[in-house]
Amino acid sequence: xxxxxxxxxxxxxxxxxxxxxxxxxxxxxxxxSVCPTCHRASIGKMEPFKLKGEGEVLTFSIVHEAPSxxxxxxxxxxxxxxxxxxxxxxxQIIDAELDDVAIGMKVRTTLRKVSxxxxxxxxxxxxxFMPL
Amino acid sequence: xxxxxxxxxxxxxxGELWDMSLRDLGIKAGLAAVYDANLSxxxxxxxxxxxxxxxxxxxxxxxxxxxxxxxxxTRDHIPATRVEAAGASGGLAFRxxxxxxxxxxxxxxxxxxxxxxxxxxxxxxTEIQAMAADQQWETSFGATFPALHAMIARxxxxxxxxxxxxxxxxxxxxHKHGAxxxxxxxxxxxxxxxxxxxxxxxxxxxxFDCAPVSDGGAAVVLCAMDKARxxxxxxxxxxxSAQASDTxxxxxxxxxxxxxxTTVAARRAFEIAKLEPKDVNLAExxxxxxxxxxxxxxxxxxxxxxxxxxxxxxxQTTLGAKLAINTSxxxxxxxxxxGATGVAQVVELVHQLRGEADKRQVTGAEIxxxxxxxxxxxxxVVQILGRVN
Numbered sequence: 313x314x315x316x317x318x319x320x321x322x323x324x325x326x327x328x329x330x331x332x333x334x335x336x337x338x339x340x341x342x343x344x345s346v347c348p349t350c351h352r353a354s355i356g357k358m359e360p361f362k363l364k365g366e367g368e369v370l371t372f373s374i375v376h377e378a379p380s381x382x383x384x385x386x387x388x389x390x391x392x393x394x395x396x397x398x399x400x401x402x403x404q405i406i407d408a409e410l411d412d413v414a415i416g417m418k419v420r421t422t423l424r425k426v427s428x429x430x431x432x433x434x435x436x437x438x439x440x441f442m443p444l
Numbered sequence: 445x446x447x448x449x450x451x452x453x454x455x456x457x458x459g460e461l462w463d464m465s466l467r468d469l470g471i472k473a474g475l476a477a478v479y480d481a482n483l484s485x486x487x488x489x490x491x492x493x494x495x496x497x498x499x500x501x502x503x504x505x506x507x508x509x510x511x512x513x514x515x516x517x518t519r520d521h522i523p524a525t526r527v528e529a530a531g532a533s534g535g536l537a538f539r540x541x542x543x544x545x546x547x548x549x550x551x552x553x554x555x556x557x558x559x560x561x562x563x564x565x566x567x568x569x570t571e572i573q574a575m576a577a578d579q580q581w582e583t584s585f586g587a588t589f590p591a592l593h594a595m596i597a598r599x600x601x602x603x604x605x606x607x608x609x610x611x612x613x614x615x616x617x618x619h620k621h622g623a624x625x626x627x628x629x630x631x632x633x634x635x636x637x638x639x640x641x642x643x644x645x646x647x648x649x650x651x652f653d654c655a656p657v658s659d660g661g662a663a664v665v666l667c668a669m670d671k672a673r674x675x676x677x678x679x680x681x682x683x684x685s686a687q688a689s690d691t692x693x694x695x696x697x698x699x700x701x702x703x704x705x706t707t708v709a710a711r712r713a714f715e716i717a718k719l720e721p722k723d724v725n726l727a728e729x730x731x732x733x734x735x736x737x738x739x740x741x742x743x744x745x746x747x748x749x750x751x752x753x754x755x756x757x758x759x760q761t762t763l764g765a766k767l768a769i770n771t772s773x774x775x776x777x778x779x780x781x782x783g784a785t786g787v788a789q790v791v792e793l794v795h796q797l798r799g800e801a802d803k804r805q806v807t808g809a810e811i812x813x814x815x816x817x818x819x820x821x822x823x824x825v826v827q828i829l830g831r832v833n
Binding site: 342370371372373374375376377378380382385390391392393400403415424426427436438440 | 568588
């Protein structure tokens with residue numbers, strides 16, 4: 313990934329900022345410019361909304377065949393976490409034994425190194441989940 | 445809207461075809477289809493080509509013009525259009541061809557699909573496939589394409605009691621069918637234990653739960669039904685071609701255990717065809733992973749939600765049963781050259797409906813359905829084809 317692209321896209325990755333529709337009050341993450349429920353009525357009414365960062369594991373997988381930028385981390389756990397606000401986020405679960413990860417496990421987000429582009433390459437930071 | 449017929453089909457063998465380039469694959473399949481349709485070549489009005497990622501796989505874009513050129517179609521300068529929707533590229537290209545004829549704009553079109561995947565290594569190949577998912581919010585956080593399907597599998601097991609053995613039985617069944625298809629990448633039967641013991645890729649899925657990396661091409665010739673008899677005695681009618689979309693990310697779905705785009709595309713297709721799931725004799729579904737076939741046969745309405753695994757393990761989708769699923773071997777055994785897959789599904793249905801599928805022939809096949817998926821269900825195309833009596 314080119315440096316500029318990564319820099320441009322990372323505000324929500326660091327701060328868990330999603331959006332809330334000012335019409336129906338549904339919360340979205342990642343951020344959206346238009347509400348899929350309210351359509352036109354929501355334009356200009358989508359407000360930034362910071363998630364608390366806590367949720368529970370909806371489903372997960374233990375990854376053995378990793379992308380090249382995550383080769384050093386395998387095997388790792390990837391999960392879809394349902395946040396307390398109702399939105400779902402895909403991210404790694406860390407600081408837990410592989411056997412201990414289960415559906416329903418309570419987790420919270422933490423800022424970590426997510427991947428790197430090799431020696432002297434760009435390091436990509438973002439959220440991961442750890443047991444609560 | 446005019447009725448549309450398929451008057452010719454052609455394909456290459458699927459597999460690691462070291463001696464063939466992307467253009468070889470597209471042209472070989474296309475010429476076979478044109479030959480099968482008894483065309484001279486002068487009648488072709490347009491070309492539609494399904495291809496996911498020629499740029500990444502072979503460093504060549506502008507594939508529509510390339511294939512038209514080397515198929516000898518530049519003399520008359522016919523339009524050539526490449527269509528992309530990840531794994532559903534082929535099915536979408538087919539639908540573009542159907543719409544072009546149904547609308548009356550064109551009379552005869554060739555729809556091709558091709559992908560050359562083995563020009564890059566395994567790791568890169570998997571990363572390119574994962575570009576069908578959300579790169580910014582899924583893949584870049586470590587959700588590989590197999591891992592996304594593994595998460596579907598784990599949740600399906602959790603919610604419906606689907607077992608690991610039932611999921612693995614999809615691979616066993618599709619290899620059994622692939623063994624009867626001389627063009628399949630894998631023509632050997634496998635045991636359930638082999639699937640269960642295969643090296644883990646993304647738990648709970650192992651290597652034998654995943655469709656392989658493949659090279660291949662497939663093509664069909666479409667024609668307005670009222671002109672089809674001029675070229676063939678056995679036109680196959682396109683009863684419906686329907687398409688639906690969903691969120692790009694799996695996480696943003698109402699449920700990770702179902703592809704709503706499949707349900708919606710199927711509902712639209714059955715309405716257009718004035719048929720129901722029980723009328724279908726055979727279906728080619730998008731088993732890029734074993735669990736994908738279980739979702740497909742549930743979401744298409746063939747089995748109740750949560751019962752797909754049990755039905756598969758019970759032999760209810762094996763050749764000889766009332767409904768045969770993936771007689772070609774599916775993506776799992778026939779192979780999955782991404783852009784070719786949706787077209788290859790149609791090729792298999794046509795062979796079956798013409799009664800020329802040899803050892804894997806479904807007796808009395810009248811109605812066939814194809815379900816082609818892009819990403820983790822963000823694009824789904826459903827085609828329904830029928831014999832003309």
